[in-house]
Amino acid sequence: MLVKFCGATTAAEVRGVADAGADLVGLWHQVPAGRAELSAQRLAGLAAAARATGRLQPVLVTFGSDVEALARLTAGGGPWWIQLHGYQPPATVRALRALVPDGVRIVKVLHVQGASCVEAGLIGAYERAGTDCFLLDAVTADGRIGSTALPLKQATVTALADRMARPFLLAGGLSADNAGRFRGAVAHPRFLGIDVDSAARGPGGLLAEAHAAAVATAWRTP
Template sequence: MSVLVKICGLKTPESVEAALAGGADMVGFVFFDKSPRYIDLAVARKLSAQVGGQAEKVALVVDADDARIAAIIDALAPDWLQLHGNEPPERVASLRAFGRPILKAIGVSEKADLSRAVAYEGVVDRLLFDAKPPKGAVLPGGNGLTFDWTLIHDYAAGGAKKEWMLSGGLSTENIGEAILLTGAPGVDVSSGVETAPGEKSVEKILAFIAAARQPTSLGLAGGSV
């Protein structure tokens, strides 16, 4: 089974084109102004038109209010809302009124963090397990950090009740191991395809997608996870 691939934090026509040319399933755009990957609404409109229907568009927000989300939806016309802040389940449930599927990020550093996922299973369409940022970090994600992937393996083996994806420090060099250990049905990358924070590499985007999709590179030739 092919792994779902999301390339996040795109800012330029060149990076969007690379993600589309490589066959990414989802392309993510960041609307958190403290991030080096932030784009404004005018840029969002242009990149949205470029994507068209070639991939699903994801709007990443961090504890945004309704007015901000409405403006983002108007500009980007996203297929998904990605919530990467401290949004409680009640807030997530209220955002379903916008009529977009919701992807909720859960920061993970220890097994206890996975218990948070249970509270969201009834109000989201998909979960995103990301490395929990260190104390004092400005960014809730995109920090290039990994976490103990065996924690996710245990979660999935226990009968995950919701679709999910893996994120956090993924790159062309480790994506095979990550998928092999977790059985992740989908993966999300941002800093792992950059040359500097917020600066995407066309070559790295293409290489990451190819590595995630190539069974032999995962040691899974002839099979699936």
């Protein structure tokens, strides 16, 4: 199981989630009004800090669709994963796949509102375009996406996973307290790991090692 904590803004947060047992750290760039938004320079610095831990892989989390700009961010030792968190079409994935260095993994977020997934009919197209894996995340009733802290229904998760040929990461209000609610999703043959934001944060709003460790331990405990 891969464990990803999202929205780091400091090198201390990066080191903390690495020490907590994380595999991936999400770094935001081109996330309009995002509380963890990073400049390209800060993104490069934190990506380097992640790699310096010896275990943590940086993930560029973006609503952007300028494939040339995104590809430049992965050049020269940039993030190893790109998470497309907006409503970018399969054509964007195809164009990005043609530009990024070998080894860069493309994650396409699928947005789920209630029991409905906006992109469900495009899963096959995203796979053919070059998506390496999907991330399932919740959309609020008013359409807000990203770090909503809303949990998905397990039946919805597994139904979508059954339509995929690629692995998936699970997001949406995951915490140390609700790991047991998703054992069916974890047991799915295409389950790859979890993506957590809010539950890994301390009182000051930053990612905290103790909170992150509690989440990682709970989800990795049979």
